[in-house]
Amino acid sequence: MPAITRPNRRALLAAGGAGVLSACSPLRLLNALTPADAGGRLAASGIAYGPEARHRLDIYVPEAATRRAPVMVFLYGGGWNSGERADYTFVGSAFAAQGFVTVVPDYRLVPEVRFPAFVEDGALALRWVRDHIASHGGDASGITLSGHSAGAYIAMMLALDSRYLARAGLRPGFVDSVAGLAGPYDFLPLDDPRSIAAFGQYPRPMETQPVNYARGRAPRILLATGEEDGTVEPRNSQVLARKLAAAGAQVEFRSYPELGHAGILLALGRGFRDRAPVLADIVRFAKG
16 A cells, blocks of 8 residues: 655645545545554444444454553544545544544434434444443543544534433543544534534524533543634634633643644544644543
8 A cells, every 4th residue: 555645645635625524535545545554453344323324333443452442432524414434444543553442433414414413423322332332342431532523513512512411321421531623613603504504494503502511510622723724713612712711621722733624634644644743632632
């Protein structure tokens, strides 16, 4: 498998933006051109965590199998209307190589569903993790939930609005820490076609915004953004970080120069880690 070259890096970054968000060819190209991280492997694929066709997840494990390894659940982005777990092999293997049993679930998308169905799917996937991850070597006593873009939105709603985990039968504190990459957390009024399609029919718009659930007893939270992000403005992470800190929560904010919306995700892959220490920061935070 060839290493990713400088021209290929430029092509991927140029194709980034909406292409990466919709999990189309750029991510498949990244997986094809970049060798998977040594030390992590795909252990199980297409496991059902619920009754719907999109209720499926993949599991990546460290090659050096251990009992009670820390657990990372990664929720991908795609504007709530696109995405496939198979396109995130580079993320699953990256976290597994760092010692995490890593779960990458699909979830239902617009137009099949609207808010809050995709958040509820995230909670359902977490319940599966609680009940079954031990059989794959994972320790479900306190997990790290991570996500990019729309996936970071779902992760933050699960972390901050306690109703979703409670409805799934999960105890408060089941999510130990959350790492959100370039997430939309404060985006009213709705002015983007994707957000209008996902949230426009919900009768109480304020309930859709993670920033309105900032609380002192939140899990530990890492908010990361690229300074050049023109898709989800960095202010989303900045405002949420300020509100969490004011509420007394443990929050860490990271801003990466010269990274855009796609770049902060691509930096998790082997061919792009020299651009910013995104993976190292998440691993340090999750294990801290």
